[in-house]
Amino acid sequence: MFLHVDPDSGLAIYDQIVRQIKFAVATGALPPGEMAPSVRELARELAVNxxxxxxxxxxxQVEGVLESVRGMGLAVASGALKQCRxxxxxxxxxxxxxxxxxxRQSGLDGDEIQKLIAAEMPAIDKKLASKLKGK
Amino acid sequence: MFLHVDPDSGLAIYDQIVRQIKFAVATGALPPGEMAPSVRELARELAVNxxxxxxxxxxxQVEGVLESVRGMGLAVASGALKQCRxxxxxxxxxxxxxxxxxxRQSGLDGDEIQKLIAAEMPAIDKKLASKLKGK
DNA sequence: CTCTGTGTCATAGCAGACTATGACAGCATG
DNA sequence: CATGCTGTCATAGTCTGCTATGACACAGAG
Structure with a gap:
């Protein structure tokens, strides 16, 4: 799968999963109608409970992104794509x-922040490229 | 004081305090030699234990930003300014x-992210200005 | 029907962060 | 010296997130 969680990211693990599933739906990696990975499979893959x-x-499910299919699992809801985007x-x-x-609070001005962002972007791009390649 | 913490920011409260004290030193708001606010005063002000x-x-103190002055409190260390910057x-x-x-993982490309940043900046500037005015 | 896979629920336990108190030693000020 | 400030330590309790386990009903495949 395309998910990855960081136990000490500040964000709770279940929250990271929620966000990333939404992103996966938004990008089309998880199209409406398709089954989401089962709880057991995803738990094993992420080394999580x-x-x-x-x-x-x-x-x-409460937010309407996934729908329960009795005995089968959870499917991406039909309206989820627009919603997640x-x-x-x-x-x-x-x-x-x-x-x-x-x-800004740290005392850096707008230009300095822009420079930091510009400096990080290439590394992010590279990381994203290697992630896509690994699929 | 110039500090403010958010109980549900993901970051632990004590971590937020550490960061903000460092930022205050870096910006010169807390110059070397000056006393940091006492634990009791700051605790009361932030409504925190x-x-x-x-x-x-x-x-x-362990990181060398503050130094203990027996019976007086904690002072900003002499080398702290350079270190914090x-x-x-x-x-x-x-x-x-x-x-x-x-x-990037959410599927937004570099340009779209830049647009979001550009859209947020004015609001940040405004917030910062009103914060400085309130001093 | 049996087996396996699905989601769901309940319980118990653990760790980290925060709170609530109380107490101590040290220095400064009056 | 006495009072009030400082940091520091210790204890106990709460809450949240996460883990560990076991159990249940349901549906598809064989």
């Missing part, structure tokens, strides 16, 4: 706002 | 890297 994945899936901007924006605020 | 502030101060870039960079990576 079954209940942690289950908690994430329950939240995704809209939401991802909001999710990214919120975290971006926090970090930019902290950066 | 005494031990939480104490934990943050202990870490700052170097470190703040690293601290900001680390968080920036995380968020940019998540943003």
């Amino acid at each position: 079954l209940n942690t994945v289950s908690k994430a899936y329950q939240q995704l 809209a939401e991802r901007v909001k999710l990214v924006q919120e975290r971006l706002r926090e970090v930019l605020w902290e950066a | 005494l031990n939480t502030v104490s934990k943050a101060y202990q870490q700052l 170097a470190e703040r870039v690293k601290l900001v960079q680390e968080r920036l890297r995380e968020v940019l990576w998540e943003a």
Whole structure:
């Protein structure tokens, strides 16, 4: 799978799973109608407890991203693509706002922050490329 | 004081205090030789427990940012300014890297991320200005 | 029907962060 | 010396996230 969690990222693990599933739906990696990985499979793959994945899936179900198919598993809901595309901007924006605020608070001015961003971007691109290649 | 903590920011409260004290030193708001606010004063001001502030101060002491002055309190160390200025870039960079990576992972390309950043900046500037005015 | 896979629920336990108190030794000020 | 400030330490309790296990009902494949 395309997911990866960091136990000490600040964000709770189940929250990371929720976000990444939404992103996977938004990018089309998980198209509507397709089955999401089973709780047991994903738990094993992420080296995480079954209940942690289950908690994430329950939240995704409540939010309408996933739908339960009796005895089969959880499928991506039909309206999920549009919903996740809209939401991802909001999710990214919120975290971006926090970090930019902290950066300004640290005494760095707008130009310096822009330079840091410009310096990081190539590494991010490279990392993303190697991730896609590894698929 | 110039500090502010968010109980549900993901980051632990004592960690937020450590970071913000370092930033205050880096910006010159807390010059070397000056006394840091007492644990009790800061705890009251942030509506936080005494031990939480104490934990943050202990870490700052271990890292050499603060020095104990027997019976008086904790003073900003002489070499702390240079040290904090170097470190703040690293601290900001680390968080920036995380968020940019998540943003790319969400399927947004570099241009779209740049647009989001550009859209947030004015609000950040405004918030910073009103914070400085309130001093 | 049996077996296996699916999600779901319940319970118990652990660790980290935070809170709530109380107590101590040291120095400065009056 | 006495009072009040400082940091420091210790203990106990709460809450949240995560883990560990076991059990259940349901559906598809053989």
